[in-house]
Amino acid sequence: MPAMPKRNADIEAGLFFTLFGGLTAALSLQYNLGTIAAMGPGLFPLMLGTLLAVIGLVIFIKGILFGGEEARSLPLWPIILITASLLVFAFLLLTVGLTVAVPAQVFIALRASQHFTVKRAIALSLGLLAFCYVVFVYLLGIPVPMIGI
Amino acid sequence: MNFFSNLEIGFATALSLNNLSFCFVGVLVGTAIGILPGLGPLATIAMLLPLTYSLEPVTGLIMIAGIYYGAQYGGSTTAILVNLPGESSSIVSCLDGYQMARNGRAGAALAIAALGSFFAGTVATILIAAFSPALAEVAFLFGPVEYFAMMVLGLTAATLLAHGSFIKGVAMVLTGLILGLVGADVNSGTYRFTFGSFSLTEGIEFVAVAMGLFAFTDILTNIRGDTAREVEAPTFSNLWMTGREARQAAFPVMRGTAIGSLLGLLPGGGAMISSFASYAIEKRLSKTPEEFGHGAIAGLAGPESANNAGAQTSFIPMLTLGIPSNGVMALMIGALMVHNIAPGPYVMVSNPEIFWGLIASMWIGNAMLVVLNLPLIPLWVRLIQVHYWILFPIILTVCCVGLYSISNRVLPIYFAAGFTLVGCLFWRMRAEAAPLLLGFILGPLMEEHFRRALLLSDGDMAIFYQSPLSISMLGIAAAMCLVVLLPQIRRGRSAAFTEET
Numbered sequence: 335m336p337a338m339p340k341r342n343a344d345i346e347a348g349l350f351f352t353l354f355g356g357l358t359a360a361l362s363l364q365y366n367l368g369t370i371a372a373m374g375p376g377l378f379p380l381m382l383g384t385l386l387a388v389i390g391l392v393i394f395i396k397g398i399l400f401g402g403e404e405a406r407s408l409p410l411w412p413i414i415l416i417t418a419s420l421l422v423f424a425f426l427l428l429t430v431g432l433t434v435a436v437p438a439q440v441f442i443a444l445r446a447s448q449h450f451t452v453k454r455a456i457a458l459s460l461g462l463l464a465f466c467y468v469v470f471v472y473l474l475g476i477p478v479p480m481i482g483i
Numbered sequence: 484m485n486f487f488s489n490l491e492i493g494f495a496t497a498l499s500l501n502n503l504s505f506c507f508v509g510v511l512v513g514t515a516i517g518i519l520p521g522l523g524p525l526a527t528i529a530m531l532l533p534l535t536y537s538l539e540p541v542t543g544l545i546m547i548a549g550i551y552y553g554a555q556y557g558g559s560t561t562a563i564l565v566n567l568p569g570e571s572s573s574i575v576s577c578l579d580g581y582q583m584a585r586n587g588r589a590g591a592a593l594a595i596a597a598l599g600s601f602f603a604g605t606v607a608t609i610l611i612a613a614f615s616p617a618l619a620e621v622a623f624l625f626g627p628v629e630y631f632a633m634m635v636l637g638l639t640a641a642t643l644l645a646h647g648s649f650i651k652g653v654a655m656v657l658t659g660l661i662l663g664l665v666g667a668d669v670n671s672g673t674y675r676f677t678f679g680s681f682s683l684t685e686g687i688e689f690v691a692v693a694m695g696l697f698a699f700t701d702i703l704t705n706i707r708g709d710t711a712r713e714v715e716a717p718t719f720s721n722l723w724m725t726g727r728e729a730r731q732a733a734f735p736v737m738r739g740t741a742i743g744s745l746l747g748l749l750p751g752g753g754a755m756i757s758s759f760a761s762y763a764i765e766k767r768l769s770k771t772p773e774e775f776g777h778g779a780i781a782g783l784a785g786p787e788s789a790n791n792a793g794a795q796t797s798f799i800p801m802l803t804l805g806i807p808s809n810g811v812m813a814l815m816i817g818a819l820m821v822h823n824i825a826p827g828p829y830v831m832v833s834n835p836e837i838f839w840g841l842i843a844s845m846w847i848g849n850a851m852l853v854v855l856n857l858p859l860i861p862l863w864v865r866l867i868q869v870h871y872w873i874l875f876p877i878i879l880t881v882c883c884v885g886l887y888s889i890s891n892r893v894l895p896i897y898f899a900a901g902f903t904l905v906g907c908l909f910w911r912m913r914a915e916a917a918p919l920l921l922g923f924i925l926g927p928l929m930e931e932h933f934r935r936a937l938l939l940s941d942g943d944m945a946i947f948y949q950s951p952l953s954i955s956m957l958g959i960a961a962a963m964c965l966v967v968l969l970p971q972i973r974r975g976r977s978a979a980f981t982e983e984t
Contacts (some may be wrong), residue, residue, distance in 0.1 A: 344648075347912035351654040358661050358676075365673055371942030375675055378930045379661060386657040394651055403648070403913050412706050413907055416699065416879070421600065423883045424896035432884075439883065440876045446706055449872040462880050469843050475535060476888040478805035 343403030348394025355386030412446035419443035431481040436463050487508040490612060490726035494837030497847055501798065502542050502840065509546035510848045510855065513553020518561050520862050521871055521877070522704040523571070524554040525810045530692035530878060532818060533885035540822040541837045544815060545844040551811050552604065552845065553752055553796050556852045559596045559787055560863050564589060567867065572754035572790040577764045579775065579782035586778050589601035591724035592861065594730045595780065596787040597853050603740040603788035604849035608746055611802070612842050619828035626936035627945050632953035632960075634929045637806040638921060639960040645809075647915040649967045655909070657775045658720070659919035662687060663926020682894055689817045691895040692923060694882050695902025696909070696916040697810070702875045703903070704910055728780055735765050742785075743792030748799055750808040757793030758786035795845060802838060803828055806925075810917040923969035 359380050396402060419442040426435035437459035444450045444458065453469030470476045494567045496502060516527045528547050535543030558573035563580035576596065583592040612949050625633065641654035665676045666686030677683035724732070742764065743757035765785040766775045775782045800806045805827035807813035824834060831838045856863075886895040940946035950953040 342652075343911070343913045347654070347914055349649055350908070350912065351658065353649065353656060354661075363677060364823060365668075365675060366671070368944060370937055370944070371940075373670075374939060375671050375673040378933060379664055379675065382657055382661050382664075386654060386661065389650065389654045389657065393654060396650070406911050406913065408907055408911050409703060410705055410726050412703050413904070415754055416703055416706075417903055419879060420699070420883065420900040420903070422897055423816045423880075424887075424893040424900075427883075427893055427896075433882075434879055439880060443879050446703075447872040448876070449870065454872070458876050462877060463879075466880065466884060470888070471885050474537065474888075476537075476884065477888060477891055 337396040341407075342397050342402050343406040344393050344397025344400075346388050346397075346405055348392070348397055352387050352391030352394060353390070355383045355388075355390055358383030361389060377379055380388045398473040416443055428479065432466060433463065436466060485616075486612065486877045489615065489616075489835065489839050490843065492835055493612075493841075493852065496541060496836045496840030497545065497843035499700055501539075502545050502844060502968060503847070505538070505542050505546040506549050506848050507851060509549020510553035510556075510851050512720060512850065514557035514560075514856065514863070515866060517549070517554035517557020517573075518866050519869065519874065520561070520567055522874065523697075523699065523701070524551050525693075525814070526701050526878070527554075528811055528814050529690060529698050530882050532690050532693070532814060533889045536889065538820055540819065540834075541822060541840045543818055543822075543835065544841050545848075547700065547811075547815055547818060548798070548841060548845060549848045552848065555791050555794050556597065556856055557863070559600070559790075560593065560856065560860065561867055563592045563596060563783075564860075564864060565867060566649075572758050572794070572949030573756075573787075575758045575786040575790075576783060576969045578762070579779045580787075582776065583777035583780070583783060588724075588728075588778070589665035591728050592783055592897060593857060594724050594782050595728065597856050599732060599739065599784045599788040600737040600791040601849050602736055603743060603792035603850075604795055605846060606740050607744050607792045608748070608842060608849070609848040610796060611799055611845075612834040613798055614802045614840075615838070615842075618799065619831050622804050622828035625952070626950075628950050628953045630945065631929060631932040631936055632950075632956040633804065634804065634925055634932070635809070637800070637804075637957040638751040638918070638925065638961045639963055641650075641808055641921055642918045643963050643967055644749065645755060645915055645917055647913065649964075651912075651914045652918045655914050655916065655918040656922040659922025659924075660921075660926040660929060661922075662692070663923040664930060669927070669931060679801075686927075687923075688886075688889060688895045688898055689923060690889060691886060691898035692902050693810075693814060693817075694886065695899040696906040696919065698902040699899065700877055700881055700906030700910055700916070702878060704908055705871060706875065721802070728975075731780040732784035734762075735781040736788045738764065738768075739788030740787035740792045741792075743773040743789035744876045746789075747793035748797030748806075750800060750806065754790040754794040754797075757789040759929060761785040763790035791849075798841075798845075801826065802830065802841070805830075805928075807921050810920050813920045816924050 342426035350466060357437055362376040362383060364372030365376030367376045419439045422442060423435045423439040426438055440459045440462065441455050444455045516522045516524065528550055535546060555572055560572040561567045562576035563584050566577050566581040580592050638656050642656055643649060645652060665683055668675055669818060674684050739761040742761045746757040746760060762782060762785060765781045766772050769781055797808045797812060800808050801812040801815060807816050819822050819826045826828060860930060883896055886899055887893055889895055936946055955959045
């Protein structure tokens, strides 16, 4: 029996796929299943979900029996910062406009890098703002608000 | 002759000033991202896709295609000059290309790579033009049963040949198929899995899925390894190859082109597998295998041609059958769908300018790349030195503006943020995300054909093995699944991919 990695990727993946497949199958029961000849909207997702749940179980069992691959460790802080930078951008874009959304995104996202300095963040923000204005607003004519509505 | 009149339509389309300039932009961007490590063609195309929506469909496709094959050229430049594969398909080029550069033959190596790629690109373009109509003829005979069987085969093969665990790949395809079903059901109009939200009735925005899973997840996994790269600018004593070098390269280039063209056709095939296969074959055929790894010309010329040919011919299944063979092709199908063009054999008939224009543009783009690549090398060397901390905020902002521009709403940005978290989870669990994208694109089509097939047969499952075409395709898919479960083959596969990570 091969050595069991500490964090087993196969067990995690197996659980994930089983849960997702099971959830899909369960949710598809609320739609009309129909018959094989005249399938309702629920039948195909029910089949896919069931199949996925079974395959998830196989991956799970394989992980328990054979050890499987080791899971990679997630960079927690960058994940929080990058996701936050996306959410903040989306929120600020329509409330205050691109002029604020871009610097906010750059400052938050750049925090995720070890190379963060205020000077670099300012320089990048200014450069990106100019780029956005020239390419998106001026050249491509995308109706993205520079200053909020 | 039809062939030439078709090419005439194609060149007339591709040579319009507008298309020509977007082809140029495409290959330029492609070369740049091929050079930049940490930014691949899939993420870049996802990033730029929304911006092509406002263009004519053919113009958008020409640019996307340019990015894809341009990246193959760019990747080899960094591989040769600084031993850094900018692209996964140019890992093999590092082996002998970099050694040639160290022996003072950097110029010759670059010239061989560029000219070999150009030759391969030309041959592959002719192959696409010659065989696509024939393949489309076959596709016209397909009914829903055959289409369903072909999708099963395509997805199985794509998962099999993509790297990573096969069974997890299958699970990812299924996850993608399920996600693709979100929204209004075509037959009954029922809203499925929308959780009462009106914004999900048209399905999940696929650019948001692609950006979240590829562009943003890539940023997160690259951000920690961001250290300054020291690059010595190589000196060019002589940019041209000698006659002897050209003769040594000639046969490997032809063999590489043949291998790449063939492997590119397979679902899941394409540039990377072609280059590995070509390297192995050149080494086997060589009279001096001990030279490999120390600057063998054949070890550079073969794989370089193969990866370009493979990148080009992987368009054939997408253009004729509407089946994506890799993630980039899935994005192109998505781009066609945005313009209400159903990918498949009908594109050639209903929109010949799209089909032939794209093909003609590939040849023009390849010619541009040869001209572009060699004189701009000093610039490309500077580009390698760009720090990742400059790059990733740019990617983020361009993606966000692109997501917004799809429908002038911020909702897709929230979705992309959600899929970034999912993508990180997949990365942790070592599940490749590309098969998910293929499933996502094919989900609704697959359901449609499945339902129609069983409607025709009045619910009799036997219809799937009564059609000879269908049973042979399903049989091949089943056989592939069995083969991959045999342990020795699995070991061989993992050995082939260990070099990549």
